[in-house]
Amino acid sequence: MKRVVITGAGTINALGHTVPKTLEAMREGHCGISELEFRDVDRLAIKIGGQVKGYDPETRFNRQQLALYDRFTQFTLIAAREAIGQSGLEFSGELAACAGIILGNSGGGMTTLDDNYRTVYEDGKNRVHPFVVPKLMNNAAASHVSMEFNLKGPSFTVATACASSNHAMAQAFQMVHGGLTPVMITGGSESMLCFGGVKAWEGLRVMSKDGCRPFSANRNGMVQGEGAGVFVFEEYEHARARGAEILAEVAGYAMSSDASDIVMPSKQGAARAIRGALQDARMDPSEVGYINAHGTGTAANDKTESAAVADVFGAHADNLMISSTKSMHGHLIGGTGAVELLACIMALRDGVIAPTINYEDADPECALDVVPNEAREAKVDVALSNAFAFGGLNAVLALRRFH
Amino acid sequence: MSIKERVIGIIAEQAVLDPSDVKMDSTLEDLGIDSLGLVESIFAIEEEFDISVPFNANEPEQSDFDISSVSSIVAGIEQLVKEQS
Structure with missing residues (x-):
């Protein structure tokens, strides 16, 4: 391949x-x-x-x-x-x-x-x-x-x-x-x-x-x-x-369908997509340094996504960073994953993690490092980009720092 | 403005030409107007004169509306304006 x-x-x-x-x-x-x-x-x-x-x-x-x-x-x-x-x-x-x-x-x-x-x-x-x-x-x-x-x-x-x-x-x-x-x-x-x-x-x-x-x-x-x-x-x-400048490597992906509800997200469907992307890219969960979250800002998505991440990564969920750039550019619906991939490229290539802005109060159901309010410098080798759609259709991309 | 001048104005705008460069014996092809440009011109003409132009892009030859030259289009529009006003 x-x-x-x-x-x-x-x-x-x-x-x-x-x-x-x-x-x-x-x-x-x-x-x-x-x-x-x-x-x-x-x-x-x-x-x-x-x-x-x-x-x-x-x-x-x-x-x-x-x-x-x-x-x-x-x-x-x-x-x-x-x-x-x-x-x-x-x-x-x-x-x-x-x-x-x-x-x-x-x-x-x-x-x-x-x-x-x-x-x-x-x-x-x-x-x-x-x-x-x-x-x-x-x-x-x-x-x-x-x-x-x-x-x-x-x-x-x-x-x-x-x-x-x-x-x-x-x-x-x-x-x-x-x-x-x-x-x-x-x-x-x-x-x-x-x-x-x-x-x-x-x-x-x-x-x-x-x-x-x-x-x-x-x-x-x-x-x-x-x-x-x-x-x-x-x-x-x-x-x-041809000596092209390489921004990042796309290493794998997974898609899944919740097959359960037309609007409510499912932890299992999201977790299967995240886990599948890691398997496809032959990555160990512990390699993941950053996740660009789907993070819509709805009550349902954010707690379900947090639970799915905790489920897939176990103890490593507390070590990785996960941010939602939708807090800055809004939800571009069908275009959102594309704009959000830029945050993954920035994390991998520039070592800068985009923040989740407007973060005011901790939610025990979203107890992850969401990079609140300020960007952070960090060396990241692997980044994931989550997207969980209405209709229960999920797709997660796995990227690697190019070196 | 006469009907003729108004129709020529619409065709000239579509062809990105000065109205003086649109001759009565020009064909749409001469003026560089393709099939999409034609339907857009017909739309503009319908809007301008508040008429309905009987034109089917699937079979332009079969339509009652003759688009073979600028003069035939102008004549067709003059007739439609008379009938539909």
Whole structure:
């Protein structure tokens, strides 16, 4: 089996419009969650989110492109340009024929849907723009990246709610690992921060009105974010031969299904995914120094996740660090695992552990080292990234420091 | 503005050309407008004149609406505006 390394990373999210800006914000424990700004926000009970601010689409794309790109596609292209640019790869000939793109996404072009439903239902119009379908379909981002970079290999979009990006990256890993292609582009994106998107989430009554405080006893729900994270997964020898900079090694993954409840998480399902990822990567649990938690800030997730970690790691659970960067960038739903992988790369490559900010009160049901409020320097050899979705679909990635 | 000028304005915007460069005998192909550009132009024309244009992208030749040149499009729109207003 082939070794798989990461040779490019790109992002845009509430913490920054590039990877360096995002990592800087994570190191500083900056909070990207703020007042939402969009039409009809005054009719929402939830008015905060990890919204991408200071972003002008017209400086990035021309008019014809914007007619076809929903916000989630725009974010994906911006992240893909940064990642592929960093990798230095150009896709032509044989490489183009086998390299593809696998992305995670949950809601598709929610803003496009929202705008056009408003047109026909609220404004009473009987005609919508002809590009509504190609703009809202949730494979649009993968398709546009494939067109911009000439990726002609296996390309598709994975939808497993909050675990979409991790499932997508696991799939891309598997393709490079198995020798199907030397390069895959992968990650995910989401943009549900529009009136209809947030209104739907409000209905479930799991959202916080005042902030995301994962693992803190006074947590009161999740806060949505938006953005994208995109990575270049490359076969190690291929990367080495061309002298590429290696950010980290992807060592393994596991996926599991709780098969129990459409919204409530299960300790057993989460534990099976964590344990499976360690086995797949041939790692001893004691090697794990950092876990990027799913850590949504809901009552149910954080205690279930803490219990699963305690279950898998036993006494070592007290030695490892586990933080939820959702406290800073919000929950990007289908894109969240991709942005969170950046925190794993920072831990492995830079020896900086991103904090769980807004941590105020210890919760005995989440009695782990959650790296409260301030980033920490630590040498970490192995990091895990957890994602546990609504619908009970779990995916955990295992990464190693490259040396 | 006449119907002709308004239609030419929409086609010119789609083709990213100056309206003076859109000739009556130009075809959409001459102007670099592809199939997506065509449906977007028809949408813009429907919005501009509040009419419904009978055009099916699956069988453009079978449609009652002749898109073979700028002049045929203008004539078609003039007819539809007369019928539907």
